[in-house]
Amino acid sequence: MELSLNEQQQMLRESVRSFMQRRAPKGTIVALQRSETGYQPEMWSTIAELGWLGLLIPAEYGGGGASLTDAAVLYEELGRGPLPGPFFSSGVMSALTILEAGTEEQRRRILPEIAGGRQVFTVAITEPARSWGAQGVAIAPERRGDRYRLNGAKLFVADAVAATHLIVAVRSGSGLDAISLIVVDKQAKGVSVRNLPGFMGWQAEVKFDDVEVPASAILGGRENQGWAALERAMERAIPVLCAYQVGSCQAVFDMSVEYSQTREQFGVPIGRFQRVQDHIIRLVNHLDAARWTTYEALWKLDCGHPAAASVHMAKAVTAEAHMEACNAAHEVHAGIGSSHEYGLTPHTQLSRTLFNYLGDPKWHKRRMANALAW
């Protein structure tokens, strides 16, 4: 048993932490909130050069061949910012989807582009008024010779404005899981993307209006193979996303403890009041629940143990923990916490944006129960 990070992971953590301090301090994070894409192109290139975009991609496809726990170390530090941008959408979710679903030719063609940051991918699954399950995919493309024609809309597509390519889940048969994954170039005629306004970050509506895609764009080269591959990719991607949220919870905790020591009311630091202490204790309990369920799921995946139930649990626990941690931090910070300049609100908005993303807590708990064969 060994619950600390190995030496290499500790080094990675240190270098990401120092990168974040130099390149993404609070002012930068706050400024990025108002950008359309969520990232600065120069920072994107640097991160690609550092090998962090392709960390999970096997070396034969131009990546770092790292373990999921290694990737989690990176994403936990990015989450402390929280650094926005299509890092997870492209470097984890899409990379793993292509790895699971793509033909050898597709992997060799696409994965090095993702690792190098030259192409930016995201996965489009949900549709208006539909769930995150296979039953939620209704767009059915028409097959015309060696081309597909797409019509319809995808909703809550993460980082679609920043993306150059979309992996679109489409219905290609009548069975529940008869889903195919099609790569769509965002430049293709008839694709339109817009960020959804409001209390969410970089989630978009994507519309397809008679979009023509070559049949060769289907991942795996055959229809109806997409859902199983997407499930395998999600099982591996979700705990990395959870680690990003753990980092965000950790930052919110550190911020709240510091504020409890420095903010004075009634002549004493507010942390001397037990009511204020209660908020921070609630926060740290959620943080640690998220941290340990997440890292145990990552460990199971990395050593090849059955991990489905642990992954569903980590997602449910972490989504709830992130929201509750931010709620507690707002109770500690009161007025100043709602000032965009202070730096708490990017975490809060993230906790809401990711709450339902890739399935909400209740959905994952039910799938956990199924995985445990109750």
Added chain:
Amino acid sequence: MDFEVTYTEEQQRFREEVRAWFAANVPPGITRTPSSLEDSLQNYWQRRELGRKLGERGWLFPMAPKEYGGGGLDVDHAIILEEEIDQFDLSLPPFYNSGGMLGAPSILVWGSEEQKKAFLPPIYRGEVRTWQLLSEPGAGSDLAGVKMRAIRQGDEYVLNGQKVFIGSANGTDWMWTLAVTDPNGERHKNLSWFMIDANLPGITLQPMDLLGSGEGGGESGHKNTIFFEDVRVPAFCLIGGENNGWKVASTHLELEHGGGGRIGRNRLWDRLLSYCRETRRDGQPLTADQDVRDLLADIYIKGEVGRLFGLRNFWLTYANQPKSYEGPQLSLYRKTAGLWMTSAILEAVGQAALTTDPTWGSDDGFLENQQRNGIVAMHPGGTADIQKISMARRIGIGRATREAAGKVA
């Protein structure tokens, strides 16, 4: 990271040896719920006898130092012993004995060499059972406010006072306690820590009538009031120096607040899931009802998070990692989750959770037992609120300096 222990061949052979020994030496029916007071006493002695046999082999307290009667084994061997005895629904030690778990480590940290040689071997070899005597009618959460006096007279201390919520059923051999040795001293610097022979004249015991001591409850559900009337205790029994008792107490309080961590199965969960699979409502198993499944998912997750906190604390302790708020966090989590579970289980299972009736209730009334104990477990070892105060000080909420965790080794 590695969340499980990987064993060497030598350790696997040790497991075989342990398994064979347990199969030959654990008496059938030892985990039964006693049917009467007489049966409870008989079961207690059965457990003590097993403890003595384990103690002879150094398996009762496997990680305690060999020179004082412990097993001197490393953590991997200790885990093997825990895992194997867990197969019988037992833990080490197999009877309620806070002396071994909490009192002995305090003596190891604070006692003199002579005291360690005198007190530790009988505990580690399973020859004595020991209770802790901390709470008083006027000192619960404010433990440092105890009033029991221990006034020095020659080579002895004379103890007078009253302790409440003590021990279990079936008596004890030794007791350890905190008492005021300097009535005019400053708070926290006026107390001393004693290990006492329970058979000294002037000690009387009176069972309490409590929510936790229901028919379905195990031995530890029973608690007592203990009166001390001019009890003469040899000065040798004072551990860690006169008026230094609060520091000595910090060791067992840290351990009792979850600082040592925990590994092992969640027996309540295993039984609850079987119960829900086997029990039908409106013609279908409880596990087929979506509302019940949702409640079970939340109950399972609480158990898993508690398991992970326990595993983390266990690792922090045995890998000698720095600790802060993690001990009281585990304690707080288990207490609040346990209380929450009483309502979740009642909602999932219905009124059957409230009865020990052999026909209409759960096996051995284990669910009824949880309904009581989920409430009762909120106070021993410090209330949930006390755990929060400990956590706040160690995290440094509102404070420039962070309070250190208690010294456990």
